[in-house]
Amino acid sequence: MSRRARLALFLPAALVLAVGLLWSFADLPPFGHYSGIYGIVLGHVAVAQREATNVVSAVTFDYRGVDTLGEEFILFAAAVGSAILLRAQRGEDAAGAAAERSDRRADVVARPVRALGAALVAPTIVLGAYIIAHGQLTPGGGFQGGVILASAAVLVYASGQYLAVRVVRGVAPIEIADALGAAGFALIAVGGLVFGLAALHNFLGYGISGSLFSAGIIPLANVAVGVEVAGGVTLIVAEFLDQALMRRRSG
């Protein structure tokens, strides 16, 4: 189809869509006057029922945990899919050559960049762990903290130590982390069944709200998701970096 024909087809359709959207927006409750019952109820009962002060976490990992289970496997499948696609045309020798090449790269990266990158790795890991551990208390949780942990691996790369990333990566560890995180959350989900309750039932003691070990399975689920996200994102980033290094080598 020519571009002109495609536009001619798109514009009327977009117009209809725009009119439909406007029409439906007119019937939404006015902005700032939310009146949905679920949000209001959860705002009142979440702390009392689950001892979790971060209600968003309580919804994500407890009340609507089944959504998160699905989301988590989307993440897992996408990470594995990206890795398979990017590895499809790459032999192990090519990857080795890329690593060799990056050894020389270590000399190319400016010293201040390397120093700053290396200095930021440890604080980034601590921050990621903190965000994961306090997921049920304050804004944060497994997804956010996991991405922060993955960015620590990127910092290692930015400071020119791609070899170190390879050792950390070494094919296995981050993939195992990815799989363990996914399996961990699935196990937590079936944990309720073990105790004769429903799947994803919050089967642990709730503790006292505001303490690190409160809200039952929510912190555990945060850790599982954090490990999985850190592994998955690092895997995706590492595969794309391999591609970039191979390109530079051949180009």
Next chain:
Amino acid sequence: MSVFPYIVAGWLLLVGLWGIVTSRHLVHLVICLSVMQSSTYVLLLAVGYRHGAKAPIFADIPSGTQVVDPVVQALTLTDVVVEATVAALLLALAVQAQKRFGTVDPDELGALRG
């Protein structure tokens, strides 16, 4: 303007769709898809907003305080994660397209395969 945030969401959806339809580069296409998906974040958060309400974190506010809807915020979190992973997968496909067909122009890709 009580519908303004909704209009922004609709605009993001349409402008992203426009970008996808007219795209000449697969990476550009993936970014346009991200723009489209960000319209859902705006819409969800706008639907759950209440004037004068606090964030649904009771770490430092007394219980019983009016808060914005935590359900749509959790949905937005799901949305962001799915969007990021889908973008990664599509970018990996774009890399494959470049390797296999030597082009990332969606129009030429169709011609090559047809």
